[in-house]
Amino acid sequence: MARHGAEDYAATAYLRAQLKDAVAGVKRMEKExxxxxxxxxERLASHAKAAASREREIIEDRDAKVAAAEATVGEYERKFEAVREFKEDYEKVEARLNAKSEECEELRRRLDQKAADGERRLIAERATLTREWEARFEDLKRSMEASVEDRYDSGVKRILEQNRRMVAELKLHSEVSAESEARARTVAQENRRLRRELDLRREMEGLFAKRGMKQKEQVVESREKMRDLERSMSDMASKYGAEIEFARAEAREVKASAVDDAARTRRLLRARSDELREIKALAKEAVRQRGELERFMISSLDLVKREMEAERARAGAGAGGRAGSRPAAGGLEEAVAGDVDVAGMSWAERERVLRLAFARMNASNPDHARDRRGGGSAMDGAVAEATPPAMI
Incomplete structure (x- = not known):
């Protein structure tokens, strides 16, 4: 009898352990x-933080690139302005050089004209004076030869007079010659001065021409630099414009990806919330069924105990019956839960208690009854394995 009680206690302990494991599994599932x-x-917050950080990095990188591009464009604009000012200065210098060249050419023409006029006047004056003196000398010679013979005395006087006149004329001629020579020297000095000025002007013209050629080369080089700068500016504008558009597109993609991740996360959160609610409902149902099972077990054991005591009392009083009538099913609701001694029960009584308990459970849970009719539940299999066969 003690062995049967131990086996019955083991079956009850197995059922309680199964219920405890189920409750622990439910709690573990709730904790998980x-x-x-x-x-x-946390993952959603980390994703949002990473997306915000990536967006800030992209914005900072874009701002840095835009600032660098603006600084480069400003530098190129300053260089372009300097080149433009140099071009304007060169045009002014070139205009002045052209004006000076024209002035030098005019002065050269005037100097050449003055030199030619001076030479012509000098030659004309010399020729005139030479002709006059030759004519006078011929006249004097003819008059002297004509009057030598017939008028010697008077001729001598006239010769003396003519000599005096010739001395005066010679003096006048000397003065005129000196004046002409002085004028010639003055004209020569003026000519030399004008030639020096012409040489200086030519040297200045050569210097200006060299400077003009150098400035022209600088202008050509500056124009090449301007074209290079314009090409560089256009290339940089297209490059940085493409990079800015790429950064904006990347930021939009990151933002769209973050929005999609957030939407997927919200959907997953709703699904997990629904799953959690289902798990909580299942846990509540398992706890409720466990309580019902415990109440059914305790009430059934108490009812069977009272029936056994009543049967023993009737047997001791000589009522003549070994087994009393089965109480009505409504007596279970009137039974009071309490401690039951399982060791005093027979296997038939224990099987009766278990069958009564599972009948009440199936009656209160139609879904469980259907599962049992369909092939039995895991708990029924466990009870069937733990319960020994009925005694004959």
Whole structure:
């Protein structure tokens, strides 16, 4: 009898262990669900933080590139302005050089004209004076030869007079010659001065021409630099414009990806919340069924105990019956839960208690009854394995 009681206690302990494991599994599932929710919230926050950080980095990188491009464009604009000012200065210098060249050419023409006029006047004056003196000398010679013979005395006087006149004329001629020579020297000096000025002007013209050629080369080089700068500016504008558009597109993609991740996360969160609610509902149902099972077991054991005591009392009083009538099913609701001694029960009584308990459970849970009719539940199999066969 003690062995049967131990086996019956083992079956009851197995059922309680199964219920305890089920409750522990439900609690573990609730804990895992809470941990998953916390981990999901942390992952969502980390994704949002990473997206915000990436967006800030992209914006900062874009701002830095735009600032660098603006600085480069400003530098190129300053260089372009300097080249433009140099071009204007060169045009002014070139205009002045052209004006000076024209002035030098005019002065050269005037100097050449003055030199030619001076030479012509000098030659004309010399020729005139030479002709006059030759004519006078011929006249004097003819008059002297004509009057030598017939008028010697008077001729001598006239010769003396003519000599005096010739001396005066010679003096006048000397003065005129000196004046002409002085004028010739003055004209020569003026000519030399003008030639020096012409040489200086030519040297200045050569210097200006060299400077003009150098400035022209600088202008050509500056124009090449301007074209290079314009090409560089256009290339940089297209390059940085493409990079800015790429950064904006990347930022839009990151933002769209973050929005999609957030939407997927919200959907996953709703699904996990629904799953958690289902798990909580299942846990509540398992706890409720466990309580009902415990109440059914305790009430059934108490009812069987009272029936056994009543049967023993009737047997001791000589009522003549070994087994009393089965109480009505409504007596179970009137039974009071309490401690029951399982060791005093027979295997038939224990099987009766278990069958009564599972009948009440199936009656209160139609879905469980259908599962049992369809092939039995895991708990029925466990009870069937733990319960020994009925005694004959």
């Amino acid at each position: 669900a809470v941990e998953k929710d916390v981990a999901f919230e």
